[in-house]
Amino acid sequence: MLAKNLSRADKKAIDTAIRKAKKEDKNKKSAQDSIPFLQMFRDGICRVTENYYSKTIQFQDINYQLNQNEDKTAIFDGWSDFLNYFDSSVNFELSFMNLSAKDDSFAHQLVIPQQGDDFDEIREEYTEMLQNQLARGNNGLVKTKYLTFAIEADNIKTAKPRLERIEIDVLNNFKKLGVSASPMGGTERLKVMYDMFHLDATTSFRFDWRWLPESGLSVKDFIAPSSFEFRNGYAFKIGNKCGSAYFLQILAPELSDRMLADFLDMQSTIIVSMHIQSVDQIKAIKTIKRKITDLDKMKIEEVRPDRALCEAV
Numbered sequence: 001m002l003a004k005n006l007s008r009a010d011k012k013a014i015d016t017a018i019r020k021a022k023k024e025d026k027n028k029k030s031a032q033d034s035i036p037f038l039q040m041f042r043d044g045i046c047r048v049t050e051n052y053y054s055k056t057i058q059f060q061d062i063n064y065q066l067n068q069n070e071d072k073t074a075i076f077d078g079w080s081d082f083l084n085y086f087d088s089s090v091n092f093e094l095s096f097m098n099l100s101a102k103d104d105s106f107a108h109q110l111v112i113p114q115q116g117d118d119f120d121e122i123r124e125e126y127t128e129m130l131q132n133q134l135a136r137g138n139n140g141l142v143k144t145k146y147l148t149f150a151i152e153a154d155n156i157k158t159a160k161p162r163l164e165r166i167e168i169d170v171l172n173n174f175k176k177l178g179v180s181a182s183p184m185g186g187t188e189r190l191k192v193m194y195d196m197f198h199l200d201a202t203t204s205f206r207f208d209w210r211w212l213p214e215s216g217l218s219v220k221d222f223i224a225p226s227s228f229e230f231r232n233g234y235a236f237k238i239g240n241k242c243g244s245a246y247f248l249q250i251l252a253p254e255l256s257d258r259m260l261a262d263f264l265d266m267q268s269t270i271i272v273s274m275h276i277q278s279v280d281q282i283k284a285i286k287t288i289k290r291k292i293t294d295l296d297k298m299k300i301e302e303v304r305p306d307r308a309l310c311e312a313v
Contacts, residue, residue: 044189053151055184057183098271149166187207190205
């Protein structure tokens with residue numbers, strides 16, 4: 001039996017998911033039903049709707065602000081080329097997440113192994129210093145960045161090869177920019193959603209694909225919070241945590257390249273998402289011509305009253 005090989009924490013995770021699934025009122029929309037995707041595959045492909053599939057890549061920072069102006073221009077040009085890769089058939093989203101660190105999120109990666117010699121005490125002290133520095137440096141926040149791209153396809157068999165080709169191209173484009181990036185599997189994507197939905201949890205995400213057939217659960221049962229509550233257009237509640245969502249529209253003649261960095265430098269839990277849809281070139285040209293025509297019409301209408309007034313005088 002699989003259950004014999006499970007740790008106490010794994011069994012607790014399965015029991016919690018089962019209790020959560022059982023207590024849901026089948027006549028009402030559950031927290032699981034509110035999570036907007038249909039199916040997550042092991043390779044990281046997510047079936048969002050019947051004919052809409054996505055994949056996600058995690059990427060690291062590029063040292064932009066500390067570069068000279070010439071280097072900044074080169075980086076900006078490279079980033080523009082990167083964005084221009086996506087045509088109108090590919091939707092993509094940039095996600096920047098600052099979330100509270102779990103108890104065991106990164107601390108285990110900063111452990112210097114003991115060697116059984118006279119320097120073990122120094123290694124232990126240095127490990128503690130590194131972990132404390134990590135906690136103080138980001139105010140207990142873990143900052144991650146993701147690029148999610150999606151396409152329309154009739155089925156997973158059609159979507160898979162195209163998503164894989166796009167993934168290879170995106171990884172190569174990141175490499176040209178000098179940015180470290182890696183594709184995310186299904187478990188990794190589920191963990192990101194778990195961290196978003198459990199901001200007040202102190203334990204890490206526990207999940208194994210082998211648990212699904214035996215337990216009769218879905219992946220949503222392992223990531224869903226206890227509840228969602230949406231009372232108005234911007235405030236919401238996930239479990240015991242309250243939050244708010246805002247759509248930002250900027251109308252300004254000039255934007256600073258520090259704008260996004262200033263948002264992410266806030267020492268609080270925050271998620272910034274940028275949804276980007278490329279426009280077909282022919283449609284874009286028609287739209288611009290239509291806007292120019294509208295502007296010319298407005299100019300003519302503004303001039304006519306003045307001309308009529310002059311003729312009357």
